[in-house]
Amino acid sequence: MDLQNTPDYIALHKSDAIDNNDVYSWNVPQSYFTSARGNKCYVSLVECVISDGNDGDLVVKYHGGANANNTKNDGSVIGTLCLSTSAANPKYSYNSAANVELLINARPSVITLSVSDIANATLGLTNAVFVLKFTYLDPENSNMDYSNTLYQKL
Helix, strand or coil: CCHHHCCEEEEEEHHHCEEECCEEEEECCHHHCCCCCCCEEEEEEEEEEEECCCCCCEEEEECCCCCCCCCCCCCEEEEEEEECCCCCCCCEEECCCCCCCEEEECCCCEEEEEEEECCCCECCCCEEEEEEEEEECCHHHHHHHHHHHCCCCC
């Protein structure tokens, strides 16, 4: 395995977040990230556990990201959670079949997430843990890709 491509993972606990009207932010120390990497990376939600009294499916939004949009203009959808139909013990399960990868500046000092229902009402959470994966882009290749997309002077 190539260590240069080894991703970073961060578990964000709701109990450690700054709550701003049910939009949650975490101040992230730079020591949580590997520093010898490129300046751009993809962030994806790889696991999520939510304790909530809501009785419907949930949408997790990352506030930031350069390659995704949302018609509500309130964050980029990074994952969805479906509520099981078990009446005795309903649980949310994260639908991670195809993780959304948002392009961001590497090593963010603040991470902001929110959770909404399917009607886009932002929800307050009782408790939650979000596990994010940071996959770094190779600096040489990303610089080359960027320069190849520039228009050339005629």
